[in-house]
Amino acid sequence: MSRARSLMIQGTGSNVGKSMLVAGLCRAARNRGLVVRPFKPQNMSNNAAVAADGGEIGRAQALQALACGVAASVHMNPVLLKPESETGSAVIVQGKRLTTLRARDYAALKPQLMAAVGESFARLRQGADLVLVEGAGSPAEINLRAGDIANMGFAAAHDVPVVLAGDIDRGGVIAQIVGTQAVLDASDRALIAGFLVNKFRGDPRLFDAGYAAIEAHTGWRGFGVLPWFPQAHALPAEDALDLRSGGAGGYHIAVPALSRIANFDDLDPLMAEPGLRITMVRAGQPLPGDADLVLIPGSKATIADLAYFRAQGWDVDLAAHIRRGGHVLGICGGYQMLGREIADPEGIEGAPGAVAGLGLLDVRTTMQAAKRVSEVEAVHIASGAWVQGYEIHIGQTTGADCARPVFTVGGVAEGASSANRQIAGSYLHGMFTQDAFRHAWLAAQGVAGAAEYGAGVEAALEALAAHIEAHLDVDALLAAAR
Missing domain, CATH: 3.40.50.300 (P-loop containing nucleotide triphosphate hydrolases)
Incomplete structure (x- = not known):
């Protein structure tokens, strides 16, 4: 050799x-x-x-x-x-x-x-x-x-x-x-x-x-x-300081910039879509009132970032967004925040205990020392589109809203949705990199997907x-x- x-x-x-x-x-x-x-x-x-x-x-x-x-x-x-x-x-x-x-x-x-x-x-x-x-x-x-x-x-x-x-x-x-x-x-x-x-x-x-x-x-x-x-x-950024708002499309996605934001390359394929406008919402700024979707991204420290989310007043803004008919998507840590409770009995993220979530999904998360790190293949239930992504998280999430999953992974339900489908959460990172799924997901929002993300990176x-x-x-x- x-x-x-x-x-x-x-x-x-x-x-x-x-x-x-x-x-x-x-x-x-x-x-x-x-x-x-x-x-x-x-x-x-x-x-x-x-x-x-x-x-x-x-x-x-x-x-x-x-x-x-x-x-x-x-x-x-x-x-x-x-x-x-x-x-x-x-x-x-x-x-x-x-x-x-x-x-x-x-x-x-x-x-x-x-x-x-x-x-x-x-x-x-x-x-x-x-x-x-x-x-x-x-x-x-x-x-x-x-x-x-x-x-x-x-x-x-x-x-x-x-x-x-x-x-x-x-x-x-x-x-x-x-x-x-x-x-x-x-x-x-x-x-x-x-x-x-x-x-x-x-x-x-x-x-x-x-x-x-x-x-x-x-x-x-x-x-x-x-x-x-x-x-x-057009290339994935590694540093959260490089995250910028962008796009001039008609469909507006607001993304709270969490203090310990993780795996934010989930946003890159959306940034490439001409029909979208992405706003990174920084500390001290309100969630924009004209947002169609609030996307809560992953976090390295979910409980700490949930407190940070509340400290900015974003929980109040999010409630108003939902009353106006806006949609919410949480990915990984963002998904955990949407539930009724996050329990950390082993003190993995800090002092042992439990904190109230945002209460927007009827699910509860229990932090566990074992970490799931895996590439996954999934099927989007609403569109039937195939998705290849990955999971990096601690914690298991269960509850009544898991009966309305977002994906199936190897035939097993993954994610959760509210009864009216206005609010959804998933552990699946990288879901938007597949053009077929992203375009189908955008079509459901009334937006025509146009970007070929992988080809654009190449x-x-x-x-x-x-x-x-x-x-x-x-x-x-x-x-x-x-």
């Missing part, structure tokens, strides 16, 4: 475009005939995907696997941190939940996690030509360097060359890159093969002097300036690869891998 070469893309900060750069390079390398795999040692995100081998990984790595033309694997993102509170996160290792830790206790676990990271990286390198690695945050966070598994700690342990990406759209990109070099120690600086500049708006030649200044100050070679990619909206990946080939020195980037 061959042992792949590897190259790591690190950033001068969070959200500089590392995930998209890796996805585009994965597709560009695949188009050149290489067998490519993506890898991210450590990710922090509540937007997870279910891998083909049965565990959770970051959504960005699932997109990168698609760019490579391979099934997603838990080894592409061996450590996934899913924030559950302001100070603590669930730690997912090779797809399975290991523990929940406060940030201050995480460092003690890193040696164990580095072993899992190394094992997964070795597995991916077998049988591939190239592994493209994505860093997390920034290597300039030198206070986190001891025991680091996400950036230079990983690169040094596995002798992986690094390309540093800066984000010119934020401003100060010269200081971003030069300043990063200034704080790195000599051994880490030696791992950096060069830099690139991302998200330039306008004529890239206008940055020639700045680009030359970075080369002069750092002594690093530049791999190019990548202009803003206008089709980025077209965007091809366009991204072409964009990168046109503006970066891909030959040199691939030559830098070792």
